[in-house]
Amino acid sequence: MSEVTIAPLSAIPPGEGRNFEIAGRRLAVFHTRCGNVYATQAECPHKQGPLADGLVGGCVLICPLHSWKFDLANGQPLLGDCRIETYPARLNDRQQIVVSLPS
Amino acid sequence: MKKQNLVVIGNGMAGARAVEEILARGGGDRFQISMYGDEPYGNYNRILLSNVLNGSQEESEIFLNPLAWYRENNITLHAGVRAETILRKTRVVLSDDGNGEPYDKLIIATGSSSFIPPIEGLYASDGAYKQGLFVFRSLDDCREIAAYAQGRGRALVIGGGLLGLEAARGLQNFGLEVEVVHRAPHLMNQQLDAQAGAILKTTMEKMNVRVHLKANAIRALGAEHVDGLVLEDGRTLACDLIVVAAGIRPNIELGKRSGLAVERAIVVDNQLRSISDPNIYVVGECAQHRGAVYGLVAPLWEQAKVLADHITGANPNAAYNGSKVATKLKVMGVEMASMGVSEPQDENDEIVQFTEPKKGTYKKLIIRDGRLIGAILLGDISKSAYLTQAFDREAPLPDDRIALLFDIGAPAKQVTVEDMPADTQICNCNGVSKGALVACVKGGKRSPKAVMEATRAGMGCGSCKKLVGEVIEWACGGAVEDDPSVHYYVPGVPLTKPELIKACRERNLRSVSQVFQALAEGKEDPASKPGLASLLATIWAGEYEAESDARFINERIHANIQKDATFSVVPQMPGGVTNPAQLRRIADVAEKYRVPMVKLTGGQRIDLLGVKKEDLPNVWRDLDMPSGHAYGKSYRTCKSCVGTEFCRFGVGDSTSLAIRIEDFMKGLDSPHKMKMATAGCPRNCSEAMVKDFGAVAVEGGRWEIYIGGAAGAHVRKGDLLCTVASEDEVLKYMSRFVQYYRENAKYLERTYGFVERVGIAKIREVVVDDSEGIAERLEKDLARSSAAYRDPWKDLVNAPGPNQFHSVLTVIQ
Ligand code: SRM
Ligand SMILES: Cc1cc2nc3c(=O)[nH]c(=O)nc-3n(C[C@H](O)[C@H](O)[C@H](O)COP(=O)(O)OP(=O)(O)OC[C@H]3O[C@@H](n4cnc5c(N)ncnc54)[C@H](O)[C@@H]3O)c2cc1C
Ligand code: SF4
Ligand code: FES
Numbered sequence: 044m045s046e047v048t049i050a051p052l053s054a055i056p057p058g059e060g061r062n063f064e065i066a067g068r069r070l071a072v073f074h075t076r077c078g079n080v081y082a083t084q085a086e087c088p089h090k091q092g093p094l095a096d097g098l099v100g101g102c103v104l105i106c107p108l109h110s111w112k113f114d115l116a117n118g119q120p121l122l123g124d125c126r127i128e129t130y131p132a133r134l135n136d137r138q139q140i141v142v143s144l145p146s
Numbered sequence: 147m148k149k150q151n152l153v154v155i156g157n158g159m160a161g162a163r164a165v166e167e168i169l170a171r172g173g174g175d176r177f178q179i180s181m182y183g184d185e186p187y188g189n190y191n192r193i194l195l196s197n198v199l200n201g202s203q204e205e206s207e208i209f210l211n212p213l214a215w216y217r218e219n220n221i222t223l224h225a226g227v228r229a230e231t232i233l234r235k236t237r238v239v240l241s242d243d244g245n246g247e248p249y250d251k252l253i254i255a256t257g258s259s260s261f262i263p264p265i266e267g268l269y270a271s272d273g274a275y276k277q278g279l280f281v282f283r284s285l286d287d288c289r290e291i292a293a294y295a296q297g298r299g300r301a302l303v304i305g306g307g308l309l310g311l312e313a314a315r316g317l318q319n320f321g322l323e324v325e326v327v328h329r330a331p332h333l334m335n336q337q338l339d340a341q342a343g344a345i346l347k348t349t350m351e352k353m354n355v356r357v358h359l360k361a362n363a364i365r366a367l368g369a370e371h372v373d374g375l376v377l378e379d380g381r382t383l384a385c386d387l388i389v390v391a392a393g394i395r396p397n398i399e400l401g402k403r404s405g406l407a408v409e410r411a412i413v414v415d416n417q418l419r420s421i422s423d424p425n426i427y428v429v430g431e432c433a434q435h436r437g438a439v440y441g442l443v444a445p446l447w448e449q450a451k452v453l454a455d456h457i458t459g460a461n462p463n464a465a466y467n468g469s470k471v472a473t474k475l476k477v478m479g480v481e482m483a484s485m486g487v488s489e490p491q492d493e494n495d496e497i498v499q500f501t502e503p504k505k506g507t508y509k510k511l512i513i514r515d516g517r518l519i520g521a522i523l524l525g526d527i528s529k530s531a532y533l534t535q536a537f538d539r540e541a542p543l544p545d546d547r548i549a550l551l552f553d554i555g556a557p558a559k560q561v562t563v564e565d566m567p568a569d570t571q572i573c574n575c576n577g578v579s580k581g582a583l584v585a586c587v588k589g590g591k592r593s594p595k596a597v598m599e600a601t602r603a604g605m606g607c608g609s610c611k612k613l614v615g616e617v618i619e620w621a622c623g624g625a626v627e628d629d630p631s632v633h634y635y636v637p638g639v640p641l642t643k644p645e646l647i648k649a650c651r652e653r654n655l656r657s658v659s660q661v662f663q664a665l666a667e668g669k670e671d672p673a674s675k676p677g678l679a680s681l682l683a684t685i686w687a688g689e690y691e692a693e694s695d696a697r698f699i700n701e702r703i704h705a706n707i708q709k710d711a712t713f714s715v716v717p718q719m720p721g722g723v724t725n726p727a728q729l730r731r732i733a734d735v736a737e738k739y740r741v742p743m744v745k746l747t748g749g750q751r752i753d754l755l756g757v758k759k760e761d762l763p764n765v766w767r768d769l770d771m772p773s774g775h776a777y778g779k780s781y782r783t784c785k786s787c788v789g790t791e792f793c794r795f796g797v798g799d800s801t802s803l804a805i806r807i808e809d810f811m812k813g814l815d816s817p818h819k820m821k822m823a824t825a826g827c828p829r830n831c832s833e834a835m836v837k838d839f840g841a842v843a844v845e846g847g848r849w850e851i852y853i854g855g856a857a858g859a860h861v862r863k864g865d866l867l868c869t870v871a872s873e874d875e876v877l878k879y880m881s882r883f884v885q886y887y888r889e890n891a892k893y894l895e896r897t898y899g900f901v902e903r904v905g906i907a908k909i910r911e912v913v914v915d916d917s918e919g920i921a922e923r924l925e926k927d928l929a930r931s932s933a934a935y936r937d938p939w940k941d942l943v944n945a946p947g948p949n950q951f952h953s954v955l956t957v958i959q
Binding site for chain 1 (some may be wrong): 170526552623638659662670671673674693694695698700702703707709710711785931947948949952953954955956957959
């Protein structure tokens with residue numbers, strides 16, 4: 044595992060997601076309205092929908108293309124056939140998003 | 147084109163279904179339809195008579211087409227009238243009321259009658275049945291049995307087949323002691339083998355139905371009314387009433403008399419036409435196809451489809467190739483399903499069998515070359531859906547034979563529904579597949595009742611209802627409606643739409659996050675966000691606090707997301723009117739940003755498809771045209787025809803009206819899309835009668851206003867709201883209706899659903915007659931929303947959200 048600081052929290056408006064590319068790996072990173080951050084794989088396992096463009100509420104993410112639902116905390120599917128990869132994410136004391144990636 | 151006369155003889159399950167199928171193929175425009183039915187009712191589901199008899203359903207629940215249906219579809223129904231003669235030369239049907247109907251095409255769907263075995267003493271001196279003797283075929287039979295059974299003690303049923311057993315169980319409902327007299331050595335000998343028959347007998351006797359086998363009735367006793375039955379072996383069984391359920395005979399006299407080829411039934415070709423007369427079609431139990439005569443509904447549904455395809459010309463090559471039949475017994479307390487043969491046909495046929503007589507369980511499969519050719523399931527029919535499908539399709543069976551009989555080691559129900567392929571037939575009566583149910587749920591029907599009504603699944607014999615329910619539940623992802631949340635405006639806030647509007651107003655809630663805080667204990671539900679955003683925008687107009695994350699991506703970024711995460715851009719083009727300068731700009735933009743496809747939309751404007759997220763602001767800036775809102779749950783566009791300005795028929799200026807409408811309506815949030823059109827004359831070139839709102843100019847400077855029209859997934863002609871004398875009035879009633887819809891429709895309810903649900907009469911009262919005194923307020927509120935409009939493209943170009951147009955941000959380590 045290696046920790047990477049990817050952006051200030053303000054790079055993502057509350058309730059939305061953005062895609063980040065880190066050393067060739069793409070992640071979708073979300074900033075929920077209650078102030079948590081989450082990181083997942085960027086593309087939906089169904090048909091590669093852009094997860095960062097999905098709707099987020101609490102810990103739940105809805106893919107914008109065909110509405111598969113996932114739990115942001117653990118990647119489990121809430122509607123749909125398979126899970127998504129998740130990566131530990133946190134805020135550091137300077138309100139920056141830090142993601143742990145397997146090395 | 148002058149309509150042809152289509153006459154249908156027989157208003158039972160096959161006749162009425164054939165007509166429905168014909169109407170579904172536009173046959174109403176082609177044919178003037180009249181029907182003869184000698185039962186004095188609309189059409190009902192004969193199968194469910196067993197349930198009416200046993201008291202589990204009311205008569206009123208089994209009607210498929212009430213009399214109003216015939217009126218609404220412009221069908222002349224001669225109810226209670228018998229067709230007597232077909233004059234084939236002059237093509238006229240004569241009936242017992244002394245009238246006649248000329249026909250161009252004729253459909254015979256006379257069904258069957260109960261077969262009465264040659265038993266002495268059944269008839270009274272006047273030739274009618276003795277009192278207390280009944281058959282079991284029609285609603286009237288059911289009523290007569292019920293009336294007579296009151297207060298009597300003992301009933302006999304002649305016949306131990308499907309119908310006889312259902313009748314027997316039904317008669318118990320009246321407190322009668324019931325015995326079944328069956329000629330063959332075991333029960334249901336058409337469908338079961340001896341062993342299954344024996345188990346079924348034990349099961350029936352446990353439920354207090356006595357069964358006499360190898361019992362041949364020869365004489366009924368009693369002078370005016372029956373009071374006993376003598377069997378061939380000399381025994382006499384005392385009784386108060388007898389129900390004969392000894393089989394059926396097709397009603398073929400009419401066919402015979404008019405010289406059609408008749409064997410066991412009227413002989414038809416693969417298009418269901420009598421082989422003697424191409425103008426006469428025959429469908430249902432009175433038809434004989436390739437030697438087979440059917441006595442179940444599934445085949446006649448298939449026949450009705452082919453008949454309709456052929457007679458309407460929808461598919462002149464449609465052909466019926468016979469049906470495979472499967473049966474279920476509808477006797478409370480007995481689970482039985484059977485299909486195909488009941489015994490092996492030669493020594494190579496494989497038998498897979500399981501018996502547990504104590505529990506009344508018996509399963510037997512007959513397999514040839516790895517495919518199912520017959521099955522009997524008794525006591526436990528959990529595998530019947532799978533087996534029926536394998537049988538129907540002649541699909542190869544898995545080698546693990548035991549898995550065909552049992553779900554081993556797993557409470558596999560859930561898995562089963564999920565694993566079923568989409569084309570698995572769930573309702574065999576009506577031929578409804580899992581895929582069709584799922585599509586219906588996706589189409590917005592979320593309660594079992596709504597889905598069943600829309601697909602007809604479960605509305606045949608009803609034996610699949612449980613499975614249908616499971617599939618619906620699965621398709622809804624557990625969110626089946628029937629729980630209170632059906633009535634909520636959005637699932638995540640436990641309030642109906644009026645309650646929610648009230649709460650938002652009273653508590654001054656202006657953003658979606660405030661609503662979750664105040665009304666849902668702070669619990670955010672992502673699926674509820676767009677609905678709430680739409681409603682708040684409607685309530686607060688310009689004072690609504692927009693939150694970008696509450697919107698679906700399309701309305702966040704004001705473009706329609708495509709399957710590859712690019713977007714489409716549709717600029718405004720009011721009334722479909724454009725000019726060379728605009729076209730040139732669009733062309734330049736398309737070239738500059740290498741737009742993969744430029745397309746004219748069905749909404750009369752131009753779509754630039756496949757635009758990259760990064761390019762959106764630049765594309766908009768270069769286009770310098772306002773958004774066409776082709777992406778939102780909002781007003782979309784107003785199509786128009788050429789109108790008075792150029793068209794030689796135009797009587798109203800449809801283009802300028804469309805432009806006014808667009809200008810007023812642009813971007814307005816609403817429960818679902820709103821599409822409009824104006825037409826310069828009743829030729830209606832812009833299809834205004836099938837829009838959410840349409841205005842059609844008519845002679846005399848007047849406009850007809852249509853609402854609730856649709857021609858997408860659902861096709862519906864709009865209802866005429868009113869006719870008005872000026873363009874201003876069109877805008878006035880449009881404002882009232884649109885605002886009423888915005889305030890009262892459920893989220894994602896199109897006007898075609900809304901107008902149908904609320905009713906055009908009620909809407910007219912409120913919108914035109916102002917019965918609630920709110921008309922002026924409706925106009926004002928819509929005007930307020932309209933005035934609050936801002937072009938989102940300009941706003942986004944000037945002030946995008948953080949990283950809003952970056953499809954990916956690169957992190958440099
Ligand atoms: C672009 C266009 C097709 C075209 O090239 O002509 C189109 C494209 C889509 N239509 Fe449509 N519809 C288009 C005209 C129509 C029309 C015709 C019309 O507007 O006169 C209809 C029938 C009229 C109606 O809406 O009743 C139509 C009935 C639908 C429906 C069925 C709605 C219904 O309830 O019956 C959907 C599905 C839905 O809304 O859930 C749909 C959905 C869609 C979506 C938005 C599907 C989606 O969510 O991605 C398509 C977007 C494609 C894309 O990737 O951009 N589209 N669609 C048309 C845009 C018109 C415009 O300029 O605004
Ligand atoms: C109690 C009961 C339970 C059943 N259960 C099942 C079941 O579980 N599953 C299953 O698949 N099937 C079942 N069936 C069989 C099913 O109901 C029939 O296969 C089906 O109704 C046949 O349809 P049809 O239109 O051919 O005949 P019908 O439905 O009998 O319709 C024929 C109509 O034509 C009318 N008619 C006849 N001659 C004339 C004339 N000359 N002029 C005017 N009208 C005329 C008749 O009165 C009748 O209304 C059951 C039947 C009964 C009676
Ligand atoms: S009909 Fe409409 S929704 Fe379907 S593919 Fe065409 S554009 Fe897309
Ligand atoms: S691509 Fe995500 S649900 Fe289809």
